[in-house]
Amino acid sequence: MASVTLNKIAKVYPNGFKAVHEIDFKINDGEFVVLVGPSGCAKSTLLRMVAGLESITSGELRIGDAVVNRALPKDRGAAMVFQNYALYPHMKVRDNLAFGLKLQGLPKEEVAARVQEAARTLEIEPLLDRYPRQLSGGQSQRVAVGRAIVKKPQVFLFDEPLSNLDAKLRASMRVRITELHQQLKAAGQPCTVIYVTHDQVEAMTMGERICVLKEGRIQQFDTPSKLYNQPANTFVASFIGSPEMNMLEADLSVDGSTRTVTLLNATGKLTASDLHVSGSRLPIKLGLRPENVLVNASDEAGVLWVDARMSHIEYMGSEVFAYFRVGETVVTSRLPASLATTVSQMKRGEATRIGLQLAHAHLFDAVSGVNLTV
Ligand SMILES: Nc1ncnc2c1ncn2[C@@H]1O[C@H](COP(=O)(O)OP(=O)(O)O)[C@@H](O)[C@H]1O
Ligand SMILES: [Mg+2]
Incomplete structure (x- = not known):
């Protein structure tokens, strides 16, 4: 079970800036939730707190039933895909995919099998022996997703993974990522997804539910149709929909x-x-x-x-x-x-x-x- 529950989670950075104001929500096991809002509204801060890359100032974070406020990132069952992909430039794609698994001490055969499986799912088998510099933006993006998949995480965390791609590729990758979520569910490996974007189209097309944020506060957490048809306030009303309301x-x-x-x-x-x-x-x-x-x-x-x-x-x-x-x-x-x-x-x-x-x-x-x- 990998629901993600935030209970009065707040973040004050060392310089005294309060980026997140006592946020509460529960993301259900296997759900695809999008966090959306303008730049600076604390999307990345929230995601990094879930991943364990940023400390939590106050409140309680649960993944499944366990309180994980102090758990190390590797022990949270979560895998993150970053905007800049963060691939190791000196390693071939195959080794980029295998790296985290080797660190975990998995047997060689298991590592090789998982790398193959991920490569097949993402259609990157022909790229396994290339270096990151030999990949296009879209290919790098798929490798970055692959590096998360091989870990078989309970929770996938995506931080603006498509923002470096051109519009056409972005549209096709949107579909790929939502299909991947459904494929894993159908294969009996359901995963919970928290997907961060500033793009309302991405949010509307991908999220089963969407959490709209402004300045570290939740404005509305609802289905796409509720956000569109029953916006809680002028901020949500203007943010969702194009052209604007x-x-x-x-x-x-x-x-x-x-x-x-x-x-x-x-x-x-x-x-x-x-x-x-x-x-x-x-x-x-x-x-x-x-x-x-x-x-x-x-x-x-x-x-x-x-x-x-x-x-x-x-x-x-x-x-x-x-x-x-x-x-x-x-x-x-x-x-x-x-x-x-x-x-x-x-x-x-x-x-x-x-x-x-x-x-x-x-x-x-x-x-x-x-x-x-x-
Ligand atoms: N290390 C830090 N120290 C102080 N303030 C920070 C730090 N990191 C981010 N912030 C501030 O916290 C707010 C939220 O940042 P961030 O989570 O990166 O927003 P988003 O991902 O939504 O663009 C912003 O106002 C940002 O300037
Ligand atoms: Mg960000």
């Missing part, structure tokens, strides 16, 4: 069961029934995904039409991103390619109206950023 300053007034939002001079009624609000009037941020911003003026119910000015468009092939200004705020609309002609005929600065599908709006407290609708 639109955020418009508005006023919300609550009168019995009637909710009215006022945005500049436009007002619209809301259907959201269970708002967590106290008071009858408050400033909010109205969050709306680009797919919920319309340009063709049908008078669909529940759509609030507001004055806007055309800014520019980005043609993506299957869809179009159109950017408008509502007051000083830029509002993005994601449209099917069939509307490309309609929007591309508009001139920059041209006055128009855009439709906000209020039924899909998220209402955030303007001060705390908390989502009032979840």
Whole structure:
């Protein structure tokens, strides 16, 4: 059993900087969890504490049932893959893979068999007699994963393993890593994965659950669809999804069961029934995904039409991103390619109206950023 449990884990670096603020979570045995957040939010610090490469200032870390705060890295049953791969340049691939196992004192035959097996799984058998300098970025990356696999760890720790690869290779390696997790499960060797990235696309496509971090604090720990559809606050709402969720300053007034939002001079009624609000009037941020911003003026119910000015468009092939200004705020609309002609005929600065599908709006407290609708 290799669940990973953090109980009030904190990290204060020797210079006094508190990088991690009392974090609690449990990653289940065999689960694939992604830690995501902008640079500096303490993803690596957390991962290195789990690996045993960084001391834990306070709190309790368990792998399975054992408290491992003071266990040596090699005794934790975890293997880490680093961003820069950290291969030994003077050793052939075969020896890079075998090195950790030899240190553990495994018999020669066992080492050779595990190296073969990993090489086959990762399709790097033809590379076994090369040196790291003779490998491409993608090949080095696979060798780095191989070096972790041969250890048959209970927990895999990945720290931004794909960020040195070009976009195309990154996309294919994403699939490879998630497939590997499933293969190991099917083969009866399930492993728990903690995968760190700053890339929300990687997080959304790979994680069974995702932990969103900001400045050493958890913002939300949930499934990809919950993060997208029910973001806990403006930070998560803006971080997950591309193009970003639109955020418009508005006023919300609550009168019995009637909710009215006022945005500049436009007002619209809301259907959201269970708002967590106290008071009858408050400033909010109205969050709306680009797919919920319309340009063709049908008078669909529940759509609030507001004055806007055309800014520019980005043609993506299957869809179009159109950017408008509502007051000083830029509002993005994601449209099917069939509307490309309609929007591309508009001139920059041209006055128009855009439709906000209020039924899909998220209402955030303007001060705390908390989502009032979840
Ligand atoms: N050895 C250190 N001493 C002091 N501060 C550090 C040290 N290592 C990292 N930090 C700080 O801790 C925070 C988290 O760093 P890190 O875990 O590397 O973030 P991430 O991996 O999310 O980019 C950052 O503000 C970073 O500057
Ligand atoms: Mg990092």
